[in-house]
Amino acid sequence: MTGALFEVSFWLAAPFWLLMILAPHWQPTARLAASPLTVLPVLAVYLMMAVPVFPELWTAVRSPDIDTFRDLTVLANGAGAIWAQVIAWDLLLGQWMFLEGRRLGVPALVMSPLLVLTILLSPFGLLIFLVLRAVRKPKSRPGETFPDRFHDAALS
DSSP states (O other): OHHHHHHHHHHHHHHHHHHHHHOTTSHHHHHHHTOGGGGHHHHHHHHHHHGGGHHHHHHHHHSOOHHHHHHHHHSHHHHHHHHHHHHHHHHHHHHHHHHHHHHHTOOHHHHHHHHHHHHHOHHHHHHHHHHHHHHOOOOOOTTOOHHHHHHHHHHO
16 A cells, blocks of 8 residues: 555656646646645645654654654655655645746746756756746836736736
8 A cells, every 4th residue: 555655646746747847838737836736635645654654753853863764764654755745845846946937938948857857856956947047037028017927927
């Protein structure tokens, strides 16, 4: 059961990643990316895996050190819970990058590989995106304010 939940956590997030990577201009993609609710199924898997090892999980986060974290990840449910947590947070991070990339007018041919990198190695993807974001000026229209651009990115 634990192995199946481990795999399911990725497959629950995969459709949203695929939309952001392969269908970035499709109107429903931005709407879905603007919703934090996309992670709820992954968080449900997290809870199913975390609850049975909650004492070990609590020990690892209450007083973090490498040995208690290692003890948690030796447990199948512990490693699975950490994996599901990473999948959920990476998805939220990817959604923010997707929307921010749209706001800045970053071409899909640049954002798609960055999102793939973020799926695989999120710190590297985020670092590159933050550098890109620092040098990129937001696309704007005369008289438009930031909230308008953000709203448009989510709805267009």
